Amino acid sequence: MIHHADLDDYIVALPKAELHLHIEGTLEPELIFELAQRNKVSLPYDSVQSLRDAYAFTDLQSFLNLYYAGASVLITEQDFYDMTMAYLKRAHADGVCHTEIMFDPQTHTERGVAIETVFAGIAGAVRDMQRDTGLSSYLIMSFLRHLSEASAFETLEAALPLREAYDDVWVAIGLDSAEVGNPPEKFARVFQRCKDLGFRLVAHAGEEGPAQYVSDALDVLHVERIDHGVRSEEDPALMQRLIDEQIPLTVCPLSNLKLCVVDDMAEHNLARFLRQGVLVTINADDPAYFGGYVADNYRAVAKSLKLSRSELAQLADNSIVASFLPIGRKAALRARIRAMAQ
Template sequence: MSDNPSTPTLLDFIQRLPKAELHLHIEGTLEPELIFQLAQRNGIALPYASIDALRAAYQFEDLQSFLDLYYAGASVLITENDFYDMTMAYMRRAQQDGIVHAEIMFDPQTHTQRGVSIQTVFSGIARALREMRNTAGISSYLILSFLRHLSEEEAQTTLTAALALREQYADLWLAIGLDSAERGNPPEKFARVYARCKELGFRLTAHAGEEGPASYVRDALDLLQVERVDHGVRSEEDPALMQRLINDAIPLTVCPLSNLKLCVVDDMQQHNLARMLQQGALVTVNSDDPAYFGGYVADNYLACAEYLNLGRKELAELARNSLLASFLPANEKDHHLELLAAMLDQADLPDDMQ
């Protein structure tokens, strides 16, 4: 049996696990309170009468119904300080949850289409990340993500604009991602821009196998040459693909509460994260868009303990996987893995965890 997830001791254990968050959309961390605060600051009228009315709208039928509200929420982000405040709010929460390294996706096209400069987006997010690195010791990277419902040509244009800032943000921006609506937007649509990004030396990841089929995961690997798959929960539909993911230790950045909220699974007990973990897949736990899906990373670990019957041994394995799956250099991974091992040695764990 798993530990009782309502006990403070399990939450404390989860929060003390040194871990990385690898699937986090910074625009998806905008809590309703901050949305209203930024809207007031920028003189933006929201189509909701109150914070409670906005939160009540967080009932999603599928990915698209969420995205419609997600893009509306992002409309309050105008100035560098807005992006800074949003990012700092997340990073402070990440610190509470024991995150020692965060790899943060951001969607420049969501903002440049509204007339916000890409420099403003970069500078606000980067200022918060550098501040937390310097004051709290939390490292972070940026994953510039293309919106897959837009054209590849628009992605190329966004990449070109961002490359002018690459040197200025070389300490943070090292990866490329692909997000937004999967349906009707297969990986092959972005094969050329991904080939360009690979030539430029970026680390590559992409959303696949959330609402899209298992074949999208295979195409993300073969056509986009990604080294990590965001979501990937439908990979099980293709046993040969699943075995490939296990054999090649290709990380999956799974987001359990997101999958529940967006009806990828109907019941958390049906989620296949535990099964994939037990099969030997390099599964990690992440929060995706926590302000909208009702849980940050520790909440996701707790949900796995409660509904998937995972004990501390499995939770620690998930934390270890998150560090292994990160884009950190080997020496920094080793440092965090040593801290994790030391923490587990000191914890009151069953014999098989020693």
């Protein structure tokens, strides 16, 4: 039996990339209150505890409603900087060496916040953190799928003049928010434009939506990585394709539990995916809302699914392989994992 303290140290020590993380989903209740006071925003909660108590969701939509309410406190560049830096410090403490952070400009521009403000605050924090600790980050600008494709195009056009200023960090485009009723083909044209512009592409699929959405994200949107993808198991041909083509899945176990995608962590299909050879990774999604950052997710699956140390090392290795890092940096990080796994 592995001693828990030893396993915890091992999980933290593994060099990991976090590839599925919504920066607006890292807002802890304490910071929400602090920013609300700073910006004189009134919240429908009278204390940090009453806000934390509201973090009891029944499904994706009930979470999203609270998520958008929490985001309302983000107004200035400093707010976006503080939120991002708070996350990066937690990730660093968890042994994360590279993050690929999703952010939703439409959540903010719809409230009158300039897209320039969003970029400047988030990028400022990731650059400072890289300089100070070596933790690197890329940004994935994500479209909200419950809004129109026209709105996604507007967001892209508003962001493109910023591309040169942020070309060290902004490398990818994503698609998130409510999956049901918003199939991948709704965004086929804007994703084609992003592909033509040379962005790396990812999309949420197969969380609440069916396995068909995973296939469509691959074939219609031409993404190279699937966020979630847990329902891929419903289609054996798709599963074989994921294995054969080594298409990464960015799985978020505690999120799946909290949003009732699974009823019990012991039932999660992550271990089956891993043992069948799917390039599956572990991520925190919206950790402030879902009860844990990335190391918490590793701990939860290690315990509930009885993963071995070598399987945990495989998950960390998968995260590096699935990242958008340059080949040389990937090789160096993977060598560190191999040395630990001996």
